Amino acid sequence: MINKQQIIDRFISYVTIDTESDPKSNTTPSTEKQWDLANKLVDELKAIGLTEVTIDENAYIMATLPSNVEHHVPTIGFISHFDTSPDFTGANVNPKVIPNYDGNDILLNKEAGIVLSPDYFDDLKLYIGQTLITTDGTTLLGADDKAGICEIVSAMEYLIQHPEIKHGEIKVGFTPDEEIGRGAHKFDVEKFGADWAYTMDGSQVGELEYENFNAAGAVVKIKGKIVHPGYAKGKMINSMYIATEFINSLPRLETPEHTEGYQGFFHLHNIKGDVEETVLEYIIRDHDKDHFEARKDVMEKLANELNSQYENEAVHIEITDQYYNMKEKVEPVKHIVDIAEDAMKQLSIEPIIKPIRGGTDGSQLSYMGLPCPNIFAGGHNFHGRYEYVPVESIIKATEVICKIAELTAAKHQ
Structure with missing residues (x-):
């Protein structure tokens, strides 16, 4: 059972660190402050027990969870980005935790009269009774993609603590500057060493995407x-x-x-x-x-x-x-999408297979030799003051990661 409070605490510890990227910068990462979260993640990955934890001169982070089975299993990876969008400020994020959401308006900021309303954002109605994490109306939240990072770290920790779940070797990758289109530019696919991977960078629970814009x-x-x-x-x-x-x-x-x-x-x-x-x-x-x-x-x-x-x-x-559209590179290895779909179904999650109206690191990585579909991370209303994420969605995505790892090992016995 994934610990809910631990998920909340971990996620908030990430989003309160400002990692806004800068499209006008020529450095990698594009902002010095991205190092603050990057270095924290390196320490955390080591602390939970991953091996081969590295961070390079451009702040690309990689780590390994060794296989716990004797038979050969393809090496899979999970990837998220730690920068936030320059479309809206990510400084001084002050997240609000709304337990047992009642379906009504959420007053984000009394002084400015900023309200998160289901009358306008009707997806909120999907999460009545759940715990929401929102902004205070003055910043974005950063669930894009710190929810994905939280899910990957939490899943790796859970697998380490539950060796009865059998899995092959798993690679973890965290990147800077995805929000300005440069997240995969200096990603070392050969060093990463996965046969395929998944970005945890989607929105609503159940989203599974392997088509994106050119x-x-x-x-x-x-x-x-x-x-x-x-x-x-x-x-x-x-x-x-x-x-x-x-x-x-x-x-x-x-x-x-x-x-x-x-x-x-x-x-x-x-x-x-x-x-x-x-x-x-x-x-x-x-x-x-x-x-x-x-x-x-x-x-x-x-x-x-x-x-x-x-x-x-x-x-x-x-x-x-x-x-470019990753479909061209993923369709020849469609079984990697099928495994993710099967994982969701086994967890009673209805897969929502649809094209991304955007791009992810996975779209570029697929053309670099690492087929990389995209899985939901749970957040909504990215890049603005109305961004929010249900904690239960983070937990479900964490469970999907664990189930994909388990199914990949089982299917290759």
């Missing part, structure tokens, strides 16, 4: 020409107006707020401009590889069309691929 980033720089407005006729070129043309020429309903499931999108997430120069920053997402390539082509052609209308090639676009 992803690219686009930076559109638009040059204008500044002239005194009183004498500007036929001379001024206002880059902001050209930018408006570019924005309005993309399909208005193919944006995040209008799409779901397998539908891709163009997302303008940053804009900065004046008459002389405007910079648009987009992300491009699609599950289908052909549609993904078509989206990039649409943006390139639009830039060319605008350049034909304005002098000196006013529009410059640079598109950079970020990651």
